[in-house]
Amino acid sequence: MSRHEPGTEPIAEAQPPTELAPAIPLEEVGRIAERVQELIAAGDPREAWQRLNQLHPADVGLILAGLPRTSSEALLQHMNPVEASRLGARLSIQTLSFVLDQVNPRHALTALQRLPIRRAQEVAEQLEQPIAESELLSQDPNTAGALMTDRFVAVDADADIADLRTALEALQEDRGQLTYLYVLNPQGLPDGQISMVDLALAPADAAASSVAAPLTAVVSVDTPAQECARLRRHYNLTQLPVVEGNTLIGVVLPDALLGVTVEEDTRQMLQVANVPGERADGPMALSICTRLPWLTINLATTFLAAATISLFESTLTQLVVLAAFLPVVAGQGGIGGTQTLTLIVRAIALGELVGIRAKRLLVREATLGVIHGIWLGLLVAAIAIIWQGNYGLALVLGIAMMGNMLIAGTVGAGVPLLMRRVGIDPAVASAVVVTTFTDVFGFLLFLGIAQAAISLLV
Amino acid sequence: MSRHEPGTEPIAEAQPPTELAPAIPLEEVGRIAERVQELIAAGDPREAWQRLNQLHPADVGLILAGLPRTSSEALLQHMNPVEASRLGARLSIQTLSFVLDQVNPRHALTALQRLPIRRAQEVAEQLEQPIAESELLSQDPNTAGALMTDRFVAVDADADIADLRTALEALQEDRGQLTYLYVLNPQGLPDGQISMVDLALAPADAAASSVAAPLTAVVSVDTPAQECARLRRHYNLTQLPVVEGNTLIGVVLPDALLGVTVEEDTRQMLQVANVPGERADGPMALSICTRLPWLTINLATTFLAAATISLFESTLTQLVVLAAFLPVVAGQGGIGGTQTLTLIVRAIALGELVGIRAKRLLVREATLGVIHGIWLGLLVAAIAIIWQGNYGLALVLGIAMMGNMLIAGTVGAGVPLLMRRVGIDPAVASAVVVTTFTDVFGFLLFLGIAQAAISLLV
Numbered sequence: 001m002s003r004h005e006p007g008t009e010p011i012a013e014a015q016p017p018t019e020l021a022p023a024i025p026l027e028e029v030g031r032i033a034e035r036v037q038e039l040i041a042a043g044d045p046r047e048a049w050q051r052l053n054q055l056h057p058a059d060v061g062l063i064l065a066g067l068p069r070t071s072s073e074a075l076l077q078h079m080n081p082v083e084a085s086r087l088g089a090r091l092s093i094q095t096l097s098f099v100l101d102q103v104n105p106r107h108a109l110t111a112l113q114r115l116p117i118r119r120a121q122e123v124a125e126q127l128e129q130p131i132a133e134s135e136l137l138s139q140d141p142n143t144a145g146a147l148m149t150d151r152f153v154a155v156d157a158d159a160d161i162a163d164l165r166t167a168l169e170a171l172q173e174d175r176g177q178l179t180y181l182y183v184l185n186p187q188g189l190p191d192g193q194i195s196m197v198d199l200a201l202a203p204a205d206a207a208a209s210s211v212a213a214p215l216t217a218v219v220s221v222d223t224p225a226q227e228c229a230r231l232r233r234h235y236n237l238t239q240l241p242v243v244e245g246n247t248l249i250g251v252v253l254p255d256a257l258l259g260v261t262v263e264e265d266t267r268q269m270l271q272v273a274n275v276p277g278e279r280a281d282g283p284m285a286l287s288i289c290t291r292l293p294w295l296t297i298n299l300a301t302t303f304l305a306a307a308t309i310s311l312f313e314s315t316l317t318q319l320v321v322l323a324a325f326l327p328v329v330a331g332q333g334g335i336g337g338t339q340t341l342t343l344i345v346r347a348i349a350l351g352e353l354v355g356i357r358a359k360r361l362l363v364r365e366a367t368l369g370v371i372h373g374i375w376l377g378l379l380v381a382a383i384a385i386i387w388q389g390n391y392g393l394a395l396v397l398g399i400a401m402m403g404n405m406l407i408a409g410t411v412g413a414g415v416p417l418l419m420r421r422v423g424i425d426p427a428v429a430s431a432v433v434v435t436t437f438t439d440v441f442g443f444l445l446f447l448g449i450a451q452a453a454i455s456l457l458v
Numbered sequence: 459m460s461r462h463e464p465g466t467e468p469i470a471e472a473q474p475p476t477e478l479a480p481a482i483p484l485e486e487v488g489r490i491a492e493r494v495q496e497l498i499a500a501g502d503p504r505e506a507w508q509r510l511n512q513l514h515p516a517d518v519g520l521i522l523a524g525l526p527r528t529s530s531e532a533l534l535q536h537m538n539p540v541e542a543s544r545l546g547a548r549l550s551i552q553t554l555s556f557v558l559d560q561v562n563p564r565h566a567l568t569a570l571q572r573l574p575i576r577r578a579q580e581v582a583e584q585l586e587q588p589i590a591e592s593e594l595l596s597q598d599p600n601t602a603g604a605l606m607t608d609r610f611v612a613v614d615a616d617a618d619i620a621d622l623r624t625a626l627e628a629l630q631e632d633r634g635q636l637t638y639l640y641v642l643n644p645q646g647l648p649d650g651q652i653s654m655v656d657l658a659l660a661p662a663d664a665a666a667s668s669v670a671a672p673l674t675a676v677v678s679v680d681t682p683a684q685e686c687a688r689l690r691r692h693y694n695l696t697q698l699p700v701v702e703g704n705t706l707i708g709v710v711l712p713d714a715l716l717g718v719t720v721e722e723d724t725r726q727m728l729q730v731a732n733v734p735g736e737r738a739d740g741p742m743a744l745s746i747c748t749r750l751p752w753l754t755i756n757l758a759t760t761f762l763a764a765a766t767i768s769l770f771e772s773t774l775t776q777l778v779v780l781a782a783f784l785p786v787v788a789g790q791g792g793i794g795g796t797q798t799l800t801l802i803v804r805a806i807a808l809g810e811l812v813g814i815r816a817k818r819l820l821v822r823e824a825t826l827g828v829i830h831g832i833w834l835g836l837l838v839a840a841i842a843i844i845w846q847g848n849y850g851l852a853l854v855l856g857i858a859m860m861g862n863m864l865i866a867g868t869v870g871a872g873v874p875l876l877m878r879r880v881g882i883d884p885a886v887a888s889a890v891v892v893t894t895f896t897d898v899f900g901f902l903l904f905l906g907i908a909q910a911a912i913s914l915l916v
Binding site: 056165199258270309342360367 | 693728756771790802
C-alpha cells in the first residue's frame with residue numbers, strides 16, 4: 001500500500017511536535033482510538049492523523065497497534081520506535097524501515113534489537129540512515145551486550161569536571177538518560193562513578209577522581225539480561241557499566257533495565273500458564289506453536305490420570321456415584337498445588353530465596369497443606385453427608401482430601417525448589433508436573449481408600 | 459532477646475562501611491548464608507557478623523531474612539531498611555525500631571510505609587529519631603501520596619541555575635535519586651522540568667526557565683500507585699511530580715516507581731493463582747487467611763462439576779469406562795482456558811489493550827480454540843481407539859474435546875475482557891470462573907454426547 005494514494009494528502013512530511021504531548025488516561029486513549037477508527041472508516045485518514053498527531057508518541061503507538069493492519073499502515077509516520085518494535089512482527093519490512101528512518105539511530109537500533117536477529121538484519125538493510133553500531137546486532141539478545149548503549153562518558157583519573165562536562169555535551173541527545181559517568185583506571189577499566197547530581201554541583205576545576213564513588217557492580221558483555229535486572233532491583237542500581245575483556249564498552253540504562261524487568265515478569269507469568277513468549281496480538285501461527293506442545297504434553301498427563309481411574313473400574317461399577325466426586329479431590333489439590341507453586345516460583349524469580357530457606361519453606365507449605373486439608377476435608381465430608389447421606393463416602397472423601405492437600409503443598413513447593421537446584425528455570429514445567437501429581441494422587445487416594453473401605457460405602 | 463548477653467561482644471557499636479560493598483552472584487550469597495548459619499550454630503555470632511559486615515546491605519538483608527528468627531535478631535545492626543520492611547511482619551516492634559533508628563529518616567519512613575499503617579505507627583512511636591513527615595503515614599498506601607518523597611527542588615520562574623544548585627545542595631543526601639528539578643508558575647504549580655543532565659551543563663547565570671522542558675505528566679496525591687507505574691512505563695518517565703490542590707508537595711522517585719512495578723507484577727501473578735498479597739516467608743496465619751477462602755470458593759465450583767457428572771449416573775452405569783476419561787476433556791479445557799486468560803490478563807495489566815481490540819481478541823482466541831480442539835480431538839480419539847478399541851467412544855471424546863477447547867478460548871478471553879469492562883480487576887476471579895466453565899462444560903459435553911450416542915458405545 002502506497003503512502004501517496006490519490007485522494008490522500010502526502011502525510012510523510014508532517015513533523016512530530018517538538019514538545020511531547022502530555023500523558024492521558026488509558027480510557028481516553030481508548031475513546032480516541034475509536035474515533036480514529038471511525039474517521040478512517042469514513043475515508044478521512046488525514047483528519048484521523050490530525051487527532052493522533054496531538055498525542056504522545058507512546059499513545060500513538062498504542063492506538064496504531066489496535067487498528068486493523070490496513071488502517072495502521074496509512075498512519076505510520078511518527079511512531080514511537082519501542083512501539084514500532086512491538087508491532088515489528090506484524091508490519092512489512094518496508095513499513096518498519098520507513099518508521100525507523102524517522103527516529104534517531106540509537107532508537108532505531110533499540111527497536112531492531114527487539115526483533116528476531118534475522119528480521120532485524122533484513123530491516124537494517126532497507127534503512128536509509130546507517131546503523132553504525134550494527135555490530136550490536138550480533139550480540140546475544142538476552143545479554144548485557146544487547147541491552148547496552150555505547151554512548152557513555154568515561155574519563156581518565158587525571159581529568160577534571162570541565163572535561164567531564166565537555167564529554168557529556170558532545171553526546172548531544174544521547175546524554176538524556178545517563179545517570180552516572182565513569183573514571184577509568186590506567187588499565188582502562190571503570191574505577192569509580194560520578195552521579196549526575198554530583199557533576200551538577202562540582203566546581204569546574206575539581207579533579208574527576210575527587211568526586212567519584214566506588215562502583216557496586218560491573219557486568220561483562222555476556223552477563224544474562226535477567227542477572228542485570230536482578231542487580232538493578234536488589235542493589236538499587238540505575239545504570240550498569242558493561243566491560244568486554246579490559247575495556248568499558250557500554251552502559252545499560254535505566255529504561256533498558258526496566259524493560260528487562262517487565263519482560264522477565266511477563267515471560268514468567270506466561271510461562272507458569274504455559275504460554276511462554278506469546279503476545280496477545282501476535283501472529284496466530286506463533287500462538288499455535290507455543291501452546292499446542294504444552295496442550296499435547298498435558299494430554300499425556302491427563303491420560304496418566306485416566307489410567308489411574310481405570311485401575312478402579314470394578315470399584316466404580318459397585319458405586320457409580322464415586323465418579324461424580326472424582327473432580328473434587330483432584331481439583332482442590334490442583335488449586336492448592338498451584339497456589340504454593342506460584343508463590344515459590346515468584347520468590348525464586350525475585351531472588352528472595354537463598355538456599356538455607358528451601359527446607360523451611362517445604363515444611364511450611366506441607367504444614368499449610370495439612371491445615372487446609374483438615375478444613376476442606378471436614379467441609380467436603382459434610383457436603384457428602386448432606387447431598388448423598390453416605391457417611392462412609394464422607395469419611396473416604398475427607399481422608400483423601402486431607403492426603404491430597406498435603407501432597408499438593410509438598411509437591412507445589414518441592415518441584416520448583418528441586419528444579420532450581422538442578423539448574424532448570426522453575427517456571428518452565430513446574431505447573432504441569434505439580435498438577436499431574438495432584439491429579440494422579442487425588443484419584444489414587446480417593447478411589448484407593450474407597451476400594452479398601454467399599455463395605456462401608458455400599 | 460538482649461543484644462548484650464554474657465559471652466557475646468556488644469556489636470551494636472560496629473559501624474557499617476561507608477563505601478557499599480560490591481554486588482555478588484546470588485549463589486555466593488547462598489554459600490555465605492550457610493557459613494553464617496554454621497557460625498551462629500557454633501556459638502560464634504561475632505565471626506558471623508564479620509562475614510556479613512563485608513557484604514552489601516541488600517545481601518545482608520537477604521541472608522538475615524533466610525536465618526531462623528533467633529539467629530537473625532542477634533545480627534540485626536546494619537540492615538537495608540527496604541529489607542527490614544520486608545521482614546517487618548516477622549520482627550518484633552522493638553527490633554524493627556532498633557534497625558530503623560540506624561538509618562536516615564527518609565529510609566525509615568519508606569520502610570514504615572511498607573508495613574500495615576497500624577503497625578507502622580506502633581513502630582514509629584518506639585523510634586528515637588523523629589519521623590518528621592509522620593503525616594505521610596496517613597496517606598492511602600496505594601496512592602502517589604504514599605510513594606512520594608517531599609524532598610525535591612522547585613524554584614520560581616525568575617530563578618537562575620545558581621539558585622537551583624544551591625537548593626539542590628541543601629537537600630544533602632536526599633538529592634541522590636532526583637533526576638528532575640521543577641520550575642513553578644505564579645500559581646505554585648509545576649510548569650516545566652529541568653533534567654539533572656541539563657543542570658550539569660548549564661551556565662550558572664542562565665535563567666531556570668530557559669533550560670526547562672514541558673512536563674509530560676503531573677499526578678495528584680490520590681492517583682493510584684498502579685496508574686503511576688503505568689505512566690512510568692508507557693511514557694518512559696523517571697520521576698513524577700505530585701500535587702495536592704494548587705501545590706507541588708512531592709515527587710515519586712525512580713526506585714519507588716520500580717518498586718510499584720515489581721509489586722504490581724507480583725500481585726497480579728499471585729492473584730491469578732489465588733494467593734493475592736502473600737509472601738513466601740510471611741506469617742502462616744496470613745497464608746491461611748489468603749488461600750482458604752479461594753480454596754473454599756473453588757470447592758463450591760468443583761461441586762458444581764460433581765453435580766453435572768451425577769446427572770449422568772445412569773450413562774456411567776452403562777459404561778463405567780467413561781469415568782476414566784472424565785479428567786481428559788475437562789482438564790484440557792482448563793489448561794487451554796488458563797493459557798488464554800493469562801495472556802489477556804497480562805496484556806490488560808500492561809495497558810496494551812485499548813477497547814477496539816477486545817472483539818478482535820475474542821475472535822482470535824475462539825479461532826485458536828477451534829484449531830487446538832481439532833488437533834487434540836483427533837489425538838484423543840486416536841488414543842481411545844488404541845487403548846480401548848472403542849470407535850464410538852473415540853468419536854464422542856473427539857467431538858467433546860473440540861467443543862470444550864472452543865469454550866475454553868471464548869471464555870478465557872471473554873471473562874477478563876468483560877470484567878475489565880465492568881471495572882473489576884480481571885486478575886481477581888477470572889481463573890476460578892474460567893475453570894468452572896471448562897469443567898462443567900467439559901463434563902456436560904462429554905457425558906451428554908455419550909448419553910445421546912450410547913448405542914454407538916456399548
